[in-house]
Amino acid sequence: MKPLLLAAALALAGTASPGAFAADDAARATPADAARPAAAPAADARRASAFKPGNVTAARLAAADADGADWLAHGRTYGEQRYSPLRAINAGNVARLGVAWTQKIDWDQGVEATPIVVDGVMVTTGPYSIVYAFDAATGRPLWKYDPEVPRDKGGEGCCGVVNRGVAVWEGKVYVGAYDGRLVALDARDGRLLWQVDTRLDPNRSYTITGAPRVVKGKVLIGNGGAEFGVRGYVTAYDAATGRQAWRFFTVPGDPDLPPEDKAMEIARKTWSGRGWLRWGGGGTVWDSMAYDPKLDLLYIGVGNGSPFNYDFRSDGKGDNLFLSSIVALRPxxxxxxxxxxxxxxxxYDYTATQSIVLADLDIDGRRRQVLMQAPKNGFFYVLDRATGELLSAEPFVPVNWASRIDKATGRPVLTGKANYLDGEGAKLVMPSFLGGHNWQPMSFHPGTGLVYLPAQETMAGLEAQKEPLFLPTKKVVNIGLDVPDLPEDPKVVQQIAGAWKGRLLAWDPVKQKAAWTVEYPTAWNGGTLATAGNLVFQGTADGRAVAYAADTGRKLWEAPVNSGAMAGPVTYSVKGVQYVSFMVGWGGSFPNITGPLSLAAKVKPEARVVTFRLDGKAALPAPKHAPAEQPEPPALGASAEELTVGRRMFNGLCANCHGINAVSGGVVPDLRYLTPAKHEAFNGIVAGARMQRGMPSFAEVLKPEDMRLIHEYLVKRAHDLKDGR
Structure with a gap:
């Protein structure tokens, strides 16, 4: 069973720290900064003459390709290509990149944000939705805002207290707080201006991890929580006031009531029974969006069903619109x-929330306005973005659930090999619920015509549960299927881990095949950035920043960054000097849940910003990789039968953070290393004694005897580790 955690209360206000904040080991700009050109380029001069903090407008975004000095939006432009026209750093000189500056951020957990850079100011986020503003050239802290998300709130989401960044618009900074609030800040000092609760139902486990977008004066935000029994939607708020402008639901509501709109009338015909009412239905819009100003169309990516088990959710009938869909809306x-x-x-949890990229391509002798996506299901899709017509779809990783996508109908041709609901027991599914591509953003280079895709080969054994399961807090539910146990034998686990592969694909969307490929030792590598300097930048799971030639894939440069770098890097220019910046910090669903498989990365979750420039001379602090010494575990006092029960409870409730079979991916404590004092205090910790340090309370779910069995399983795993098992 995919692990679950529980919920905590909503914080209604936050705190800002105007001015500077503590920078424990920040590496400052070096004397080499004095060598920067004295005369700023014309674009810099124009910005300086009319400086206004956070001055992002529709006109500036429309002209972004003519002036690439800034990174104004999540994907740099409305089309989300993550391509920069800057070329001062190029294939000929990229080997000279060195650290310009680095800043440590507060929480060493998953870091997934894309920084926004406007007129020399970088605004980004870290875990718990904390917002940071830096001088983009020197790293000097300007302000910090903490929305004060309850620290045990991570129990209410599937994949860590992560955040993918802010939106900046006309003097304001917008961030989605993990507990479901949309917050507007003053771009000058981080002062709170307004906030709204985006949750449809506060008794359901809604979260926000995605970055807002601003289109035509409206802030757009979706939610997470499809694994926890919520109904999906995307909401638009007035950027100035926070007043709700509209809300688009992605799954239908109560069938006894009239549908909210035409879309819900269409969707309702594709659902059966009433199970989705209890389970929420899912379909959360937790990440991707794009906008075409000429067509005036907003594109959203919609997530998985709740629960995964189609029989529970919809009596095994219907397509269940708009789950796992790309939807075009009028903004x-x-x-x-x-x-x-x-x-x-x-x-299968095959979300369509992965990067949506807009481009114009020559296909079959005709210039087409296209939308591209490589969702979790393993197929790369090219659609006509005006009509939604399927132009092509081909697998980019090994796939066994479907043989192909039928061009005439646009539907997958199912193989039956992965149908775990057919009554024949567990099935091996490729890709797994982690997908052939997850949230890590891909980029498109209009010069090469290639998409740079962080792909991965993953697989999982799935089996249907016999009956639905609800937990008493916040109506949290499980996902309706069992994941067969991962063996505890570390040698067997390593063999399984060897089948999970990561790679960078330079994908030709016209030919629908890879132009070149780079293999990585593990899955869960970072998003990509393409530049006019014939470069592709990417962070890796094993703690490197890397640059490749965009046309050939030849590696041109790499540098250590201390931790896994999952986020999409950005590039920008200040006073004529180009910088490349990586948000660094290991975490998220892969290292948290699949600890035994993610250990191939061998990195710690050290959270920081690392920014490079040509001939940068700043120092990156040494990584914190000191090996931990295992304390002597207490004597084991449980029977084999009791340990089996304890293992099942641990993997069902605790592995979401602490790793399957109690093997941590290194983001949160490895419970095989508990000290004698923590063994003694185990029940109190599980009951909520460390809520403010991020450990949720399980007091409403677990009885003392349950806690004892989980603890005994951890003691057993500590002895296994001590004995090399």
């Missing part, structure tokens, strides 16, 4: 225009 009103469903009747 003024939220009106439905068209949709394309990548995985009808989703039962």
């Amino acid at each position: 003024d009103t939220g009106e439905y225009v068209w949709h394309y469903q990548t995985t009808p009747a989703d039962m």
Whole structure:
């Protein structure tokens, strides 16, 4: 069973720290900064003459390709290509990159943000949705805002207290707080201006991990929580006031009530029974969006069903719109225009929330306005973005659930090999619920015509549960399937881990095949950035920043960054000097849940910003890789039968953070290393004694005897480790 955790209370206000904040080991700009050109380029001069903090407008975004000095939006432009026209750093000189500055941020957990850079100011986020503003040239802290998300709130989401960044618009900074609030800050000093609660139902486990987007004066934000029994939607708020402008639901509501709009009337015909009401239905819009100003269409990516088990959710009938779909809307009103469903009747967690990239391509002798996506299900899709017509779809990783996508119908041709609901027991599914591509953003280079895709080969054994399961807090549910036990034998686990592979694909979307490939030792590598300097930048799971030639894939440069770098890097220019910046910090679902498999990365979750420039001379502090000494574990006092029960409870409730079979991926404590004092205090910790340090309370779920059995399993695993098992 995919692990679950529980919920905590909502914080309604936050704190800002105007001015500087503590910078424990910040590496400052070196005397080499004095060598920067004295005369700023024309674009820099124009900005200096009319400086206004956070001055991002529709006109500036429309002209972003003519002036690439800034990174104004999540994907740099509305089309989310993550391509920069800057070329001062190029294939010929990239080997000279050195650290310009680095800043440590507060929480050493998963870091997934794309920084926004406007007129020399970088604004980014870290765990618990904390917002940081830096001088983009020197790293000098300007301000920090902590929305004070309850520190045990991580129990209410699937994949860590992560955040993928802010939006900046007309003097304001917008961030989605993990507990479901949308917060607007003053770009000058981080002062709170307004905040709204985006949750449809505060008794359900809604979260926010995605970055807001701003289109036509409206802030757009979706939510997470599809694994925890919520109904999905995306909401638009007035950027000035926070007043709700519209809300588009992605799954239908109560069938006894009239549908909210035409889209819900269409969707309702594709659902069966009433199970989704209890389970929420899912379909959360937790990440990708893009906008085409000429067509005036907003594109959203929609997530998985709740629960995964299609029989529980919809009596095993219907396509279940708009799960696992790309949907086009009118940004003024939220009106439905068209949709394309990548995985009808989703039962694998095959979200379509991965990067949506807009481009114009020559296909079959015709210039086409296209939308591209490589969702979890392993197929790369090219659609006509005006109509939603499928132009092509081909697998980019090994896939066994479908043989192909039928061009005439746009539907997958199912193999039956992965249907764990057919009554024949567990099935091996490729890709796994982690996907052939997850949230790590891909980029597109209009010069090479290639998409740079952080792909991965993953697999999982899935088996249907016999009956639904609800937990008493916040109506949290499980996902309706069992994941067969991962063996405890470390040698067997390493063999399994060897089958999980990561790679960088330079994908030709016209030919629908790879132009070149770079293999990595593990999955869960970072997002990509393409530049006019014939470069592709990417962070890796094993703690490196790397640059490749965009046309050939030849590695041109790499540097250590202390920790796994998952986020998409950015590039920008200040006073004529180009910088490349990586948000660094290991975490998220892969290292948290699949600890035994993610250990191939061998990194710690050290959270920081690392920024490079040509001939940078700043020092990156040494990584914190000191090996831990295992304390002597207490005597084991449980029977084999009791240990089996303890293992099941641990993997069902605790592995979401602490790793399957109690093997941590290194982001949160490895419980095989508990000290005697923590063994003694175990029940109190599980009951909530460390809530403010991020450990949720399980007092409403676990009885003292349950806690004892989980503890005994951890004692057993500590002895296994001590004995080399």
